[in-house]
Amino acid sequence: MLDAAILGAVLASIVAAATTLLIAALGELVAERAGTLNLGVEGMMIVGAAVGYATAYGSGSLLLGTLAAVLAGVMLSLVFAGLAIWLATNQVASGLATTILGLGVAGLIGSNFVGTRLDGAPELAIPGLTDLPIIGEAVFGQNAYVYASLLLLAAVTYTLARTRIGLVLRAVGENHAAAHALGHPVRPIRTLAVMFGGACAGLAGAHLSLAYTPFWASDMTAGRGWIALALVVFSAWRPLWLLGGAYLFGAVSILQLHAQGFGLGIPSQLLSSLPYLATIAALVVISALKHGQGAPASLGVPFVPDR
Amino acid sequence: MPLRLERQENISALRHALAPLVALLVTLVVGAVMFVLLGHDPLRAFAIYFIEPLGDAYTLQELVVKATPLLLIGVGLAFCYRANRWNIGAEGQYVAGAVLGSWLALATHASEAGPWVLPAMLVLGAIGGALWGLIPAFLRVRFGSSEILTSLMLVYVAQLGLDYLVRGPWRDPQGFNFPQSVTFDDVALMPLLMGEGRLHAGIVIALIVVIAATFVLGRTLIGFSIELAGSAPRAAAFAGFDEKRVTYGVFAVSGALAGLAGIIEVAGPIGQLQPTISPGYGFTAIIAAMLGRLHPVGILIASLVLALTYIGGEAAQISMRLPFDVTRVFQGTLLIAILAADVLVRYRIRRVEGTSHA
Numbered sequence: 001m002l003d004a005a006i007l008g009a010v011l012a013s014i015v016a017a018a019t020t021l022l023i024a025a026l027g028e029l030v031a032e033r034a035g036t037l038n039l040g041v042e043g044m045m046i047v048g049a050a051v052g053y054a055t056a057y058g059s060g061s062l063l064l065g066t067l068a069a070v071l072a073g074v075m076l077s078l079v080f081a082g083l084a085i086w087l088a089t090n091q092v093a094s095g096l097a098t099t100i101l102g103l104g105v106a107g108l109i110g111s112n113f114v115g116t117r118l119d120g121a122p123e124l125a126i127p128g129l130t131d132l133p134i135i136g137e138a139v140f141g142q143n144a145y146v147y148a149s150l151l152l153l154a155a156v157t158y159t160l161a162r163t164r165i166g167l168v169l170r171a172v173g174e175n176h177a178a179a180h181a182l183g184h185p186v187r188p189i190r191t192l193a194v195m196f197g198g199a200c201a202g203l204a205g206a207h208l209s210l211a212y213t214p215f216w217a218s219d220m221t222a223g224r225g226w227i228a229l230a231l232v233v234f235s236a237w238r239p240l241w242l243l244g245g246a247y248l249f250g251a252v253s254i255l256q257l258h259a260q261g262f263g264l265g266i267p268s269q270l271l272s273s274l275p276y277l278a279t280i281a282a283l284v285v286i287s288a289l290k291h292g293q294g295a296p297a298s299l300g301v302p303f304v305p306d307r
Numbered sequence: 308m309p310l311r312l313e314r315q316e317n318i319s320a321l322r323h324a325l326a327p328l329v330a331l332l333v334t335l336v337v338g339a340v341m342f343v344l345l346g347h348d349p350l351r352a353f354a355i356y357f358i359e360p361l362g363d364a365y366t367l368q369e370l371v372v373k374a375t376p377l378l379l380i381g382v383g384l385a386f387c388y389r390a391n392r393w394n395i396g397a398e399g400q401y402v403a404g405a406v407l408g409s410w411l412a413l414a415t416h417a418s419e420a421g422p423w424v425l426p427a428m429l430v431l432g433a434i435g436g437a438l439w440g441l442i443p444a445f446l447r448v449r450f451g452s453s454e455i456l457t458s459l460m461l462v463y464v465a466q467l468g469l470d471y472l473v474r475g476p477w478r479d480p481q482g483f484n485f486p487q488s489v490t491f492d493d494v495a496l497m498p499l500l501m502g503e504g505r506l507h508a509g510i511v512i513a514l515i516v517v518i519a520a521t522f523v524l525g526r527t528l529i530g531f532s533i534e535l536a537g538s539a540p541r542a543a544a545f546a547g548f549d550e551k552r553v554t555y556g557v558f559a560v561s562g563a564l565a566g567l568a569g570i571i572e573v574a575g576p577i578g579q580l581q582p583t584i585s586p587g588y589g590f591t592a593i594i595a596a597m598l599g600r601l602h603p604v605g606i607l608i609a610s611l612v613l614a615l616t617y618i619g620g621e622a623a624q625i626s627m628r629l630p631f632d633v634t635r636v637f638q639g640t641l642l643i644a645i646l647a648a649d650v651l652v653r654y655r656i657r658r659v660e661g662t663s664h665a
Contacts, residue, residue, distance in 0.1 A: 039455070043639075079643065089646040092393050092455060096593060097646060101639025107632025108345070218632075223463050230456045269471035276460040276467075280446070287451040 010254065015146060016212055018250025020045075020204045022149045024228035025235070025242050026156050027200020032232055033160060034193035035173035035298040039095025040080045041201050042225025043102020044073040048205025050106035053113055053216045062121055066206045073202020074195050076102055081194045085187050088302035103219070113216040120214035121145060145207040152200070157239040169193060173296035176303040186303045201225065223276065230279045234286050236294035245282075252278045326652045327598055327605075330644035331612070337640045347627060355626055356619035356633075366618055368504040372576055374607075374614035375509045376401070376568035376585070380592035381599060381606040382513075382520045383564030386557040389524065389601050391537035394558060396443060396458025397565040398589025399465035400436040404566020405573045406469055407435025409580045412495035413477060413488055424494045428570055429512075436566015437559045439465060444558035448551045454558075462589070470582050477580060488580040497575035509571040516564065520603040533557060565589060586617060587635075594642045613638065 024041055031038045048069035056065025076098060083094040121143035132140070160166040169189060171179045176186045208224070209216060227249060235241035256271040338356075339349040360366040380397045387394040408428040415424050443458040474486040482489070497507035524530040535543040536553040544550060573584055595613050599605030620634030 083643060083646055087647055087650040089650055092395075093593075093597060093642070093646055096395060096590075097639055097642035099639075100590060100594070100635060100642060104632045104635025104637075104639050107630055107635060108341075111630035111632065223460070226456060226459050230453075230460075233453065233456070267471045267475060269467040269474075273464045273467040276463040280452075280457050280460050283452040283456055284446055284450045287446075287453075 010258065012142065013257075014247060014250045014254045015142060016250075017253050018246040019142075019146050019149045020207050020212060020224055021228050021231060021249055022242060022246035023145070023152060023207060024201050024204035024225060025231040025246060026149075026152055026239060027197035027204075028228055029232045029235065029237060029239055029242060030156060030160070030169070030200075031190075031193045031197035032299055033173045033237060033296055034169050034190045035176055035296055035301065035303070036081075036084060036190050036194050037091045037095065037300045038077070038080060038084075038098075038194055038197055039092060039229065040076065040098030040102065041095075041197070041228055042221055042223065043099035043106075044076045044198050044201035045102075045205040045208070045225045045228075046106040046219070046221045047076050047102045047109075048073045048202030049209035049220060050109040050113075050205070050216065052202070052206035053118065053209040054109050056118060056210055057113060057116060062118075062210055065210055066203065069202040069206035069210075070199045071202070073198040073200070073205065075198075076105075077194050077198020077201070078191075080198075081191045084302065085190050085194065088304045091300050091302065099225070107218050110216045110218055114218075116215065118210065118214040121211035143211050145203075145211050148203070149207075153239060153243060160239060170296070173298055176298045176301070180303070180305060186305075190303070201228075204228070227275065227279050230283055233295075234282045236286070237296065238294065249275060249278065322652050323600075326648040327600070327609070327645060329651075330598070330641060330648040333644040333648070334637060334641045337644075338637055341633070341636060345629065345633075347629070352623065352627065352629075356623050357615060360615060360618040360622055365504055368501070368506040369618055370611060370614050371510050372505050372507070372614075373617045374610040375513050375575075376572050376588040377592050377595045377610035377613055378513045378607055379509075379516060379568035379571070380561075380565045380589060381595035381610055382516055382603050383561030384592055384596040385520070385524070385599070385601040385603065385606060386533060386560045388596060389537050390533045390553050390557045391540070392444075392447075392554055392557050393455045394440065394443065394458050394561050395455055395593060396440070396460075396462045396589070397561065397592055398585060398587065399458070399462035400439045400562040400565035401569035401572075401585055401589050402462075402465040402469050403439035403569070404432035404434075404436035404563075405569030405580065405584055406465075406472065407438075407566070408432030408570030409477075409488065409491075409573055412491045412574065413580075415495065416489055416492055420492075420494055422494055424492075425497070425574065428495060428574060429567060432570025433563040433567045436569060437563040440558040440562020440565070441555065444554050448554050469580070469584070473580050473582055479579075486582050490579045491574060495574060496578060497571060505576050507571075507575040509575050512567070512571065514607075516567075517603040517607055524603070529556070565592075586631075591617075591638055594638055594645075597642060598645050613641075616641075 024045055028038060028041050051072035052065040052069030055068035056062050080094055080098040083089045084091045123143050126140045160170065168184050172184060172186050172189045180186050208220060213220065231242055231245045231249065234245045253275045256274045259266065259271050260268045342349040342352040360370065380401065384394060384397060408431045411424060411428045411431055439461060442461060443454040446452040446457050447454045473488055477488045479487055479489040497509055500506045500508060532543065532548040533553060535546065536548060536550060540550065568588065573580060577584060591613055595606050595609040598609035598612065616634045616637045620631050623629040623633055624631055
């Protein structure tokens with residue numbers, strides 16, 4: 001029943017679903033490795049989706065839309081950084097505030113675009129590779145966002161593990177007092193890390209509204225920003241593990257769609273709740289296995305010099 | 308830019324009380340900018356949004372009706388947040404309470420059940436919310452999983468569960484295929500307090516909860532152990548307070564109050580189960596708890612302020628064709644402004660001379 005073409009198509013849709021999560025989670029991972037827990041991802045993602053869609057719709061350019069989405073994510077991340085890093089307010093509350101604001105702003109922007117449609121991002125074939133059976137379409141027949149997510153993964157992995165910037169960033173996340181004593185500017189570094197996270201969340205939003213489902217719907221992120229946060233825990237703060245986590249969750253969300261299509265007699269709502277239940281299960285398994293100890297030591301602790 | 312936050316000792320009560328007011332003011336300024344950007348006269352918009360709803364008896368009742376769930380949930384969240392436990396899934400606990408409480412209303416529908424139905428529904432609602440709230444507490448205590456993420460994921464699960472019930476087994480067979488349950492019988496509805504309007508007995512329950520919570524948090528050993536667990540967990544452990552019991556306790560209380568709010572809303576203004584039974588009360592209550600400084604009486608005032616953003620949002624939707632998201636922007640801005648104002652009250656920003664690196 002499952003021939004290669006169908007399998008290839010399913011794999012391709014899993015990759016597409018996973019890409020949003022992978023991009024957003026990479027950004028959050030960088031912010032958290034620098035010691036900042038940013039619960040604003042969901043808000044930054046939906047603002048990115050709205051601004052990206054509005055810009056692309058108005059300009060006719062997906063590239064402009066994407067850039068605008070990234071910029072919007074960064075702008076909102078500055079609100080969060082101002083609160084959580086510079087005013088040293090509680091990070092959980094600051095992140096929630098950012099998400100609530102982001103949902104509202106996105107709704108306002110998006111309200112003019114309800115019912116419209118865009119031509120989604122085109123698939124970029126790579127000659128030769130795309131024609132491979134099964135994995136050809138899944139891996140080499142995707143749009144630019146998918147390739148960007150993989151490049152981003154490679155860049156983050158390399159930067160964190162192999163460069164001086166990565167070393168300083170990790171030091172700030174592990175022990176901000178020591179990093180401060182060594183002369184590293186803790187708060188500017190954290191701000192940059194959070195801005196990177198905001199840019200990624202915005203890009204993830206753009207992928208959602210410009211490629212994955214090329215139309216606007218309010219609340220279209222549907223908790224993906226929160227799942228991205230959970231993925232960071234799931235990965236034990238290691239970027240390469242994010243790849244596995246994101247694709248696993250992409251698979252869960254695609255398989256529930258297909259299961260609904262087959263009409264197995266299982267309530268669709270139960271299937272729809274699978275990604276959320278899977279997130280809880282993953283969090284429990286990871287924390288039970290004590291992988292959670294990979295968390296940066298200063299995560300969630302505001303840094304105030306000389307306090 | 309060498310700036311430093313300097314802790315202020317002996318902050319006057321006035322400065323503390325001022326912070327929420329400053330936050331409100333800042334929110335209004337941001338709101339004015341937003342209205343201008345949306346192409347509306349800010350003064351007219353403010354009048355429609357914030358002033359006119361206060362003008363007649365009907366909308367004043369609505370204000371209290373909208374404030375009731377915020378107040379109940381917010382007081383519950385204060386228990387959690389004082390203990391430094393981050394329950395942000397109150398929306399799910401609200402839905403769980405509404406579902407379990409409604410089960411009884413549907414089970415006794417069109418029977419000769421007496422006036423015991425409503426009280427039993429309220430108890431079931433509280434139990435439903437508490438059980439839903441105890442899941443993240445259990446996962447945190449037993450496995451160390453982040454209660455922030457698990458409580459939030461359970462919001463989506465609860466909403467999908469409700470959706471299944473009202474489209475499936477609990478759908479009104481005479482409802483023209485609308486996804487909703489039957490309308491509750493009179494014995495399963497909250498009694499109205501006035502002849503006309505929608506003001507119902509829920510506010511009485513909420514006020515009793517405010518008084519009880521003020522007493523428990525301020526005057527009892529339970530309140531003290533919650534406070535200590537939140538502010539000085541090691542001291543709490545030395546003093547013999549069991550951290551696990553505090554976690555279970557605060558999640559049970561906040562879940563129960565959120566569930567109570569859910570069943571009160573369904574048995575009150577709504578009167579039946581629907582796919583959507585909350586315009587985000589569970590999340591807005593987080594703001595109510597913060598704005599009210601985690602004090603039940605403060606949360607009472609904050610709930611009324613936030614209820615006004617709902618009423619104003621509905622009015623602006625109708626008369627100015629503004630999307631309801633204006634309300635969310637106001638609420639988010641308010642929370643940001645409170646967090647910032649709090650810091651500026653407690654600390655003074657000083658320019659630092661010399662070579663301090665940030």
